[in-house]
Structure formats: C-alpha cells, structure tokens
Amino acid sequence: MKAIVSVREAVKNYTLGNVVVPALRGVTLDVVEGDFLAIAGPSGSGKTTLLNLIGCVDTPTSGSVEVAGKDTRRLSERELTDLRLHTIGFIFQSFNLVSVLTVSQNIELPLLLQRKLTGPERAQRVSALLERVGLREYGTHRPSELSGGQRQRVAIARALVTRPQLVLADEPTANLDSVTGAHILDLMRELNRTEKTTFIFSTHDQSVMAHANAVVRLADGKLVDRVTPAQAAAENGLPA
Amino acid sequence: MRAWLATLGVVAQMAFRNLFASRLKTIIVGGIIFFGGLLVVAGNSLLDSVVASMSRSVIGSVAGHIQVYNAKSKDTLEVMGRMMMGDPDLSQLDDFAKVRDSLLKVENVKSVVPMGISGALVTSGNTIDLALEKLRSAVNARHDAKTDAQRVEAEARVASEKGHVRQIVSVLQGDLKNAKAVLDERTIDPADGAAVNRAASDAFWQDFDKEPFEALEFLENRIASQAADADLLFLNYIGTDFQAFQKSFDRMKIVEGTTVPAGKRGFLFAKHVYEEQLKLKAARRLDQIKEGTENEGETIATDPDLKRMVRENVSQVREILLQLDAAKTVDFRAKLQRELGSQEADVGKLLAAFFQTDDQNFRERYDFFYKELAPSLELYRVRIGDVLTIKAFTRSGYVQSVNVPVYGTFEFQGLEKSTLAGALNLMDMVSFRELYGFMSGEKLAEIQALQKAAGAREVSRENAEAELFGSKAEDAPAAKAPRRIEATTTPGVAPVMRDLGESLGGKLQREEARSRVFPADEVERGVVLNAAVILKNPKKIRETIVAIEAQGKRDGLTLKAIDWQAAAGLIGQFVNVIRMVLYVAILIIFLIALVIINNALVMATLERVKEIGTLRAIGAQRRFILAMLVVESIVVGFIFGGLGAGLGVLLVSVVGKIGIPAKSDVWFFFFSGPRLYPFIGTSNIVAAFAIVLLVSAFSSFYPAWIAMRVTPRQAMQEEE
Numbered sequence: 033m034k035a036i037v038s039v040r041e042a043v044k045n046y047t048l049g050n051v052v053v054p055a056l057r058g059v060t061l062d063v064v065e066g067d068f069l070a071i072a073g074p075s076g077s078g079k080t081t082l083l084n085l086i087g088c089v090d091t092p093t094s095g096s097v098e099v100a101g102k103d104t105r106r107l108s109e110r111e112l113t114d115l116r117l118h119t120i121g122f123i124f125q126s127f128n129l130v131s132v133l134t135v136s137q138n139i140e141l142p143l144l145l146q147r148k149l150t151g152p153e154r155a156q157r158v159s160a161l162l163e164r165v166g167l168r169e170y171g172t173h174r175p176s177e178l179s180g181g182q183r184q185r186v187a188i189a190r191a192l193v194t195r196p197q198l199v200l201a202d203e204p205t206a207n208l209d210s211v212t213g214a215h216i217l218d219l220m221r222e223l224n225r226t227e228k229t230t231f232i233f234s235t236h237d238q239s240v241m242a243h244a245n246a247v248v249r250l251a252d253g254k255l256v257d258r259v260t261p262a263q264a265a266a267e268n269g270l271p272a
Numbered sequence: 273m274r275a276w277l278a279t280l281g282v283v284a285q286m287a288f289r290n291l292f293a294s295r296l297k298t299i300i301v302g303g304i305i306f307f308g309g310l311l312v313v314a315g316n317s318l319l320d321s322v323v324a325s326m327s328r329s330v331i332g333s334v335a336g337h338i339q340v341y342n343a344k345s346k347d348t349l350e351v352m353g354r355m356m357m358g359d360p361d362l363s364q365l366d367d368f369a370k371v372r373d374s375l376l377k378v379e380n381v382k383s384v385v386p387m388g389i390s391g392a393l394v395t396s397g398n399t400i401d402l403a404l405e406k407l408r409s410a411v412n413a414r415h416d417a418k419t420d421a422q423r424v425e426a427e428a429r430v431a432s433e434k435g436h437v438r439q440i441v442s443v444l445q446g447d448l449k450n451a452k453a454v455l456d457e458r459t460i461d462p463a464d465g466a467a468v469n470r471a472a473s474d475a476f477w478q479d480f481d482k483e484p485f486e487a488l489e490f491l492e493n494r495i496a497s498q499a500a501d502a503d504l505l506f507l508n509y510i511g512t513d514f515q516a517f518q519k520s521f522d523r524m525k526i527v528e529g530t531t532v533p534a535g536k537r538g539f540l541f542a543k544h545v546y547e548e549q550l551k552l553k554a555a556r557r558l559d560q561i562k563e564g565t566e567n568e569g570e571t572i573a574t575d576p577d578l579k580r581m582v583r584e585n586v587s588q589v590r591e592i593l594l595q596l597d598a599a600k601t602v603d604f605r606a607k608l609q610r611e612l613g614s615q616e617a618d619v620g621k622l623l624a625a626f627f628q629t630d631d632q633n634f635r636e637r638y639d640f641f642y643k644e645l646a647p648s649l650e651l652y653r654v655r656i657g658d659v660l661t662i663k664a665f666t667r668s669g670y671v672q673s674v675n676v677p678v679y680g681t682f683e684f685q686g687l688e689k690s691t692l693a694g695a696l697n698l699m700d701m702v703s704f705r706e707l708y709g710f711m712s713g714e715k716l717a718e719i720q721a722l723q724k725a726a727g728a729r730e731v732s733r734e735n736a737e738a739e740l741f742g743s744k745a746e747d748a749p750a751a752k753a754p755r756r757i758e759a760t761t762t763p764g765v766a767p768v769m770r771d772l773g774e775s776l777g778g779k780l781q782r783e784e785a786r787s788r789v790f791p792a793d794e795v796e797r798g799v800v801l802n803a804a805v806i807l808k809n810p811k812k813i814r815e816t817i818v819a820i821e822a823q824g825k826r827d828g829l830t831l832k833a834i835d836w837q838a839a840a841g842l843i844g845q846f847v848n849v850i851r852m853v854l855y856v857a858i859l860i861i862f863l864i865a866l867v868i869i870n871n872a873l874v875m876a877t878l879e880r881v882k883e884i885g886t887l888r889a890i891g892a893q894r895r896f897i898l899a900m901l902v903v904e905s906i907v908v909g910f911i912f913g914g915l916g917a918g919l920g921v922l923l924v925s926v927v928g929k930i931g932i933p934a935k936s937d938v939w940f941f942f943f944s945g946p947r948l949y950p951f952i953g954t955s956n957i958v959a960a961f962a963i964v965l966l967v968s969a970f971s972s973f974y975p976a977w978i979a980m981r982v983t984p985r986q987a988m989q990e991e992e
C-alpha cells in the first residue's frame with residue numbers, strides 16, 4: 033500500500049524569546065492510504081505539532097514531511113495552502129465554523145475556494161454530505177443554532193466536501209461528551225470505509241483510540257510505539 | 273471565470289455577513305463615513321453656490337468677466353475690496369477707443385466699459401460755516417438795502433440767522449462743559465473756552481449789530497474752528513462712461529434722480545454710500561432699527577446692536593440741534609412737547625427723550641420723525657442736484673479740484689444691502705481724468721500757464737497731504753476760482769461744497785459743471801486705467817483672456833487681462849480661503865475618521881483571528897483574506913458614503929428651494945441677493961465618493977496587514 037504521509041526524523045523546535053522549546057524530537061512515521069490512525073499521548077507530548085506538520089500548516093525544523101508525495105519543506109507558503117485546499121481536510125477541536133455563514137455555506141466554502149465546480153455541482157455535493165452527516169434539515173441554520181455534536185458533523189462535512197485524500201482531526205471529541213464523541217468517531221470511521229479517505233486524529237482519550245486501526249503513541253516529542261487499540265487499552269488497564 | 277465570480281460572490285457574501293454580524297463596528301465606521309459624505313457634498317455644494325453667486329455679484333457690479341489694463345503697470349489691478357489704501361500704480365491706457373476696438377475684434381467679447389478707479393478724501397460742509405455764511409449774506413443785504421421793505425426783510429433774516437448761530441454757540445458751550453468734565457482741564461485751551469463764553473453772552477449779541485463784520489470775523493475765526501462736526505469722507509469712485517456702464521451691468525438701477533447724460537460731467541452716489549455716510553446719523557439709525565425690528569425679527573430689548581443705536585440717538589442729538597435756527601427750535605419744542613406730553617423746554621432734552629425708543633413706541637416715533645421733524649432737517653449732507661467739489665491728489669502730486677453735479681443715486685439689483693457692492697460711486701470719465709491727473713495737451717499748457725501765474729510749486733505725492741490739510745489758512749479761494757490748481761495757499765479743508773457761495777466764480781463754475789457737454793470723441797479717445805469686458809459666453813473666460821492679450825499684441829497694445837476673481841482682489845481670495853478652510857476641515861474629519869475606522873477594524877480583525885486562521889487552514893490564500901476585508905470596507909464606504917452623499921444632495925436641494933437668508937450685508941454680496949439658493953454639482957458627488965473610498969482604503973491597510981499575518985496554526989489554538 034502506498035504511503036500518503038511519510039514523516040522522516042521530524043524535529044520541531046519553537047522559540048519563545050531566547051528559550052528553544054523542543055516540541056518534536058525526531059519523529060518518523062508512515063501513514064498508508066485508507067488508514068484510520070490515532071495519535072495518542074498526554075497533553076504536551078507533541079500531538080498537535082505533529083498534525084500541524086502533516087497538515088502543511090507548519091514545516092519541520094529538520095527532517096522531512098512528505099504529503100501526497102510532496103516534500104513540504106520545498107513548497108512555498110502559497111503551494112502549501114494549495115496542498116491544504118486540494119489534498120487535506122481539517123477537523124478542529126472547537127469546530128471552527130464560520131459563524132456568519134449558514135451550515136450549507138460553511139460546507140460549500142472549500143469548494144468555492146477551489147473554484148473547480150459549478151454552482152449546481154457544488155449544491156449537489158453539499159446536500160449529499162448534509163444527508164450523509166444526518167443534517168439534511170439544517171442546511172440553512174447558523175452554527176450557533178446547533179449543538180456541539182451537530183457542529184462537529186458540519187465540520188466533518190466541510191472537511192470531506194473537497195474529497196481530500198487525507199483528513200486530519202486534532203482531538204475532534206475533546207469538546208464533546210463521550211456519547212456524542214463516540215457518534216462522531218463512528219461517522220468518521222464510516223466515511224473512512226465508504227469514501228476510502230485516510231483519517232489521522234489525535235486524542236488522549238482511551239475510548240476514542242478504540243475506533244482506530246492503529247494507535248501511534250507519543251511522549252515528550254518522541255514516537256514511543258505503534259500499537260493496536262486493544263494493546264493500547266490493555267496497557268492502560270482498560271477494556272478495548 | 274465563472275468560478276472566479278463565485279469566489280467573489282463568497283467574498284462579498286462573507287463580507288456582508290461580517291458587516292451585519294458586527295453591527296456596532298459597522299455603525300461606528302459607517303456613521304463617520306456617512307457624515308463625511310454628507311459634509312463633502314453639502315459643504316462643497318454650498319461653497320460652489322457661494323462662488324457662483326459671488327461671481328455674479330462681482331461680475332455684475334463692477335468687474336465684468338474680465339478686466340483689462342496696461343501690462344506695463346507696476347501693480348496689479350484690483351477693482352474691489354480696496355479700502356483707504358492708496359491707488360495701485362497702474363500705467364494708463366492712452367486711447368480707450370483703440371483698446372475697445374481691439375477688444376471687440378475678439379470673438380467672445382460682447383462689450384467693453386472704460387474705467388478708472390480712485391478715491392478722494394473729502395470733508396463735508398460744516399454746519400456753522402454755512403450758518404455764518406448765511407448770516408453774513410443777511411448782514412450784507414441789510415447793509416445794501418435800498419428801500420424800507422428791503423431793510424425790514426433783511427432785518428428779519430439777520431435776526432433769524434443770529435438765532436441759529438446763537439443756538440449753535442450754546443450747543444458748543446454745552447460741549448465745552450462736557451469736555452471739562454471728561455478731559456483734563458489742562459488739555460483745553462482756556463482761550464477757546466473764553467471765546468465760546470463770549471459768543472454765548474447776551475452782551476455779545478446785543479453789540480452784534482454795532483460792528484456786525486467784526487463780530488462775524490470773531491465767530492468765523494474763533495468759534496467756527498471749534499465746531500468740528502465736519503466728517504472726513506472717503507469716496508471711492510469709478511470714472512466711467514455711464515451709458516456703457518449701465519448697458520453692460522444690467523443689474524444697475526437708478527434709485528433717485530437720473531443717470532448722467534452722455535458727455536456731461538456728473539456723479540452718481542452708490543445708494544449704500546449715500547445712506548450710510550451722507551444721511552443724518554439719527555435718521556440712518558432710525559432706518560436701521562426699523563430694518564432690524566421689522567425685517568430681521570430682532571427686538572430693541574434683546575439685540576445689542578439695536579440697543580446701541582437707540583443709545584447713540586439719545587446721546588447724539590447735537591447733530592440735529594446744530595441744524596435748528598430760532599424758528600425751527602420753537603417748532604420742534606412745540607411738536608416734541610405735544611408728542612411726549614412733556615413740559616420740558618430744552619429741545620436737546622426733548623430730542624433725547626424722543627429718541628429713547630423701545631419696541632412698543634418705536635414705530636410711532638419713527639413715523640413721527642419722518643412726518644413732523646424730517647421736513648425741517650437736511651437729511652442728507654449732499655442733495656441730488658448739488659454740485660460736489662471733489663479734490664484729489666493727481667498722480668504728479670498736485671491737488672486737483674473738480675466740480676461735478678450729483679445726478680442721483682444707484683444700486684445693483686439684489687445687492688442693495690451689500691456694503692461691498694455699494695462702495696463705489698460713479699463719476700464721468702472726463703472729471704475722473706482731471707482728478708487723476710490725465711491731461712490733454714491743451715489743458716496741460718493752460719495749467720502750466722496758471723501755475724506760473726499763481727506761483728504754484730510742485731508738490732510731491734508724499735507731502736501733498738500736508739499741503740492740503742496742514743495749513744489752516746484763510747477761507748478757500750480755490751473753491752471759488754474755476755480750474756485753479758492748488759497753489760501755496762491751501763484751504764484748511766477740502767469740502768464737499770453744497771453752496772459755492774454767491775461769488776461770480778462759483779456761479780460760473782457751477783454753470784460749467786452743469787451745462788458743458790464734452791464731444792463723444794473727447795470722452796472716448798481719452799485715457800483710461802482699465803476696462804471691464806463682458807463676454808458672450810462667460811464659460812470661456814480663460815480662452816478669452818489669452819485671445820485678448822494676443823489681439824492686443826497684434827494691435828500694438830500692451831494689454832493685460834485678468835479674470836473677475838483676480839480683479840476682485842481680496843474678495844476673490846476670500847472664496848479660496850473658505851475653500852481651504854473647508855478642505856482642511858474635511859481633511860481633519862477624515863483623518864480622525866481614519867484613526868477611528870482603523871481602530872474599529874483592528875479590533876474587529878483581532879476578534880476574527882481564529883476565523884481567519886481557519887480560512888487559511890482550509891486553503892484560503894492570503895489574497896482571499898485581503899479581498900474579503902477590502903470588500904467589507906468598500907461596501908461600508910459605498911453604502912454609508914452613498915447615504916451621506918444622498919442626504920447631502922437632498923439637503924442641498926431642499927435648502928436650494930427655500931434658500932438661505934443673508935444675515936448681514938456682507939452676505940448679500942456673497943449670496944448675490946437676499947438669499948442663497950445652493951445647487952448640487954455632480955463633481956462634488958464624485959469627489960465625495962472618491963474621498964470616502966480613499967479613506968476606506970487607507971483605514972483598511974493596517975488591519976489588513978494584521979489579518980495577512982494570521983497563520984493557519986492560529987486556527988488550532990484553543991482559547992482557554
């Protein structure tokens with residue numbers, strides 16, 4: 033199987049004034065197409081930093097990150113943006129919907145940025161996705177009128193509307209209760225299966241990891257290991 | 273292309289929604305832009321309207337569209353707004369007819385009016401001089417009386433004139449008492465006081481008939497000089513061709529009397545000058561109080577100006593008292609006692625009480641004054657039909673004196689109340705040339721001969737004043753000698769002489785002034801200082817100026833042409849000054865707006881960092897973010913700027929229907945009439961939009977820069 037993401041010895045240092053804060057200390061990771069991968073680790077272990085590198089939101093201090101066969105360090109800021117637009121979908125911890133747009137408009141937004149589809153094509157795609165995430169009735173609502181779970185479903189629809197090869201989700205359930213969180217994970221899993229979209233999500237929640245194909249564990253900016261959800265659960269003394 | 277439009281669509285949509293979502297910001301920013309648009313449109317329209325109407329005032333009252341003068345002149349020509357300053361140093365245009373013919377060759381020129389503008393300082397007649405002159409003539413008549421009937425009649429005249437002079441002397445005695453109360457005793461010459469007391473004494477008048485000529489001499493030398501009621505008057509006048517002037521400046525109309533017939537000497541007072549400077553001051557103040565209370569809705573009780581005028585009328589009754597001889601004194605006493613229901617015998621006190629008017633009794637007193645008192649008074653110091661003796665310094669420094677009959681008064685329609693438009697009187701060109709010192713060859717020879725005979729010496733302009741006013745020599749022989757150039761003996765005053773006396777010289781001179789007709793050729797082929805040009809198409813002033821100067825060159829004339837605004841001097845500049853003030857005000861308002869809008873946008877941008885970060889993360893390029901913000905600003909600019917400009921248009925057109933009333937006489941000139949009717953200029957609307965867009969753009973720069981720097985990573989940041 034082809035690797036859609038290939039991280040090699042990635043180091044990321046942040047500088048706070050004179051202090052250099054190492055966020056990643058040489059991480060190597062391959063993610064194959066169609067994977068449904070969880071990145072686990074305690075707070076501050078570097079999950080977000082790793083996802084940012086993969087999501088072309090940031091570039092590594094040293095080492096390399098390849099996404100869809102492109103070395104992100106060689107891309108200009110504009111090319112990175114294009115890569116994000118056409119190849120990657122984002123799901124955020126706090127949903128990050130544009131509050132002034134309706135649900136449908138939020139979902140349509142990446143298509144408008146892409147400028148590839150005609151109006152009817154876009155409308156068709158948006159309504160299909162609304163249907164898919166179970167929000168058919170809510171197209172004209174504003175995000176503020178929805179619950180947290182509904183909002184995250186809108187965000188998922190927005191991330192998927194461009195049919196990206198890769199969807200990144202940084203702690204997508206952190207702001208949701210566990211039942212809703214489980215539903216969101218189920219939805220993502222289903223889309224992963226039906227649309228063949230690769231998902232990488234971070235979490236520090238054991239029950240969330242359980243949905244993944246595999247769990248990559250981070251600690252202190254280093255990749256600890258790559259295990260099955262069952263193994264991860266067992267080590268933490270929890271049922272899978 | 274369609275996708276591009278769709279992006280623009282989403283940008284616009286997001287922009288609109290953002291504006292709506294952050295209403296407070298939109299209202300603040302929009303409100304400022306709204307007022308900005310309003311100010312630009314309304315302010316500029318108002319100003320343009322003032323310029324347009326003021327230009328009508330300037331063009332229609334004296335300047336014409338273009339003024340032409342000799343390019344060799346040292347100074348620039350200014351036809352308006354000159355006060356007591358000396359005349360500008362202009363070279364003459366030798367032959368007006370030639371200039372006119374040259375100008376008329378220029379396609380756009382409709383008519384040409386010859387001009388010369390100058391002024392003369394004159395003093396008006398002294399009441400006591402006139403009274404003494406009448407007394408002297410009565411004494412002479414008694415002396416020469418052949419029959420009893422003549423003697424009786426002359427005796428009565430002497431008695432009446434004596435009464436008048438005594439009345440004046442008693443007023444002077446009162447003045448002296450007042451002066452002693454107010455001034456330091458030492459500053460008053462005791463000899464003056466003694467003279468007045470002597471002239472007021474019964475003994476003096478009992479002895480008067482014994483040595484009347486000696487007594488008269490005493491009064492003339494010791495008393496007349498103390499009655500300084502003669503006012504210095506500065507008359508500005510334009511020498512012109514009355515017929516050409518009236519035809520070209522069609523707003524001019526004769527108020528009293530007639531225009532000056534072609535080829536004759538003559539003077540027309542500007543009605544405003546006539547009222548303001550020559551009318552009996554008490555009467556003038558009554559007119560102004562009436563105007564204030566009846567036309568401007570003010571009251572004596574509340575308006576400080578009107579209050580002041582009432583006060584002045586009460587305290588300055590002397591001017592009227594001096595005009596009263598014995599018979600009039602009796603008449604006034606009776607009338608005022610009746611009107612006021614008073615037993616007071618002193619006419620001065622009665623007059624003071626009479627002028628103590630309030631809002632209730634004013635109209636009645638006003639009517640009473642004009643019906644009962646005014647017919648016995650000289651309301652104007654110069655009457656229509658009088659011959660005016662004007663003395664002026666010629667360019668070579670001589671004092672030249674010319675007698676011109678006053679034919680009437682005139683004013684410019686719509687500018688009746690304007691001091692500016694009503695400051696210039698009109699004089700015939702021949703008299704003007706003589707006063708200015710332009711001589712025909714024949715005249716020059718005549719003068720040189722006279723000069724030799726009279727032993728005149730050349731007087732430079734600088735010390736001509738001293739020559740004219742410095743020495744207080746005996747009575748003015750100059751006024752009585754026709755065409756006589758001021759020699760070493762200079763009169764104490766240069767009077768506006770109503771009465772040139774009964775001397776033969778005076779009569780001849782008056783006769784010459786009234787009846788001599790100058791041939792058209794002499795009037796037209798002479799020297800002028802400048803010429804007003806009226807155009808067929810007033811829009812082409814610039815082109816015509818060029819054409820005129822070019823035509824002048826072809827005809828061997830050194831002509832300089834300037835537009836009305838330049839010719840209006842300071843007044844023309846005034847508009848530019850207001851415009852500058854408006855622009856500075858607009859600039860300041862927009863600078864403040866810039867700061868406030870900038871702040872509001874920065875705040876709004878900071879609030880939207882997460883949203884912008886999200887957009888960037890999901891693939892929006894920086895230029896998309898920029899476009900979004902710019903569209904937001906432009907939309908606000910257009911909508912609110914448009915509304916402001918729209919309200920401005922509405923306001924101006926509503927005000928344009930009603931008109932803005934001119935509050936004071938200055939505004940009559942700038943409004944070219946009693947009301948200003950502002951109009952909209954399309955350029956102002958365009959300007960308003962341009963400015964609004966510019967400000968919107970500028971105030972978006974900094975917030976846009978902040979927005980540009982938002983990274984997609986900021987979308988991930990969790991606000992704790």
Ligand SMILES: Nc1ncnc2c1ncn2[C@@H]1O[C@H](COP(=O)(O)OP(=O)(O)O)[C@@H](O)[C@H]1O
Nearest residue numbers: 046048053054055074075076077078079080081
């Ligand atoms: N912008 C930043 N500047 C400085 N240090 C940062 C920044 N982002 C993350 N870090 C640091 O890098 C480390 C990893 O952070 P992060 O990737 O956010 O961890 P996690 O998402 O697993 O909680 C932490 O020690 C954090 O404090």
Ligand SMILES: [Mg+2]
Nearest residue numbers: 079080081202
């Ligand atoms: Mg994190």
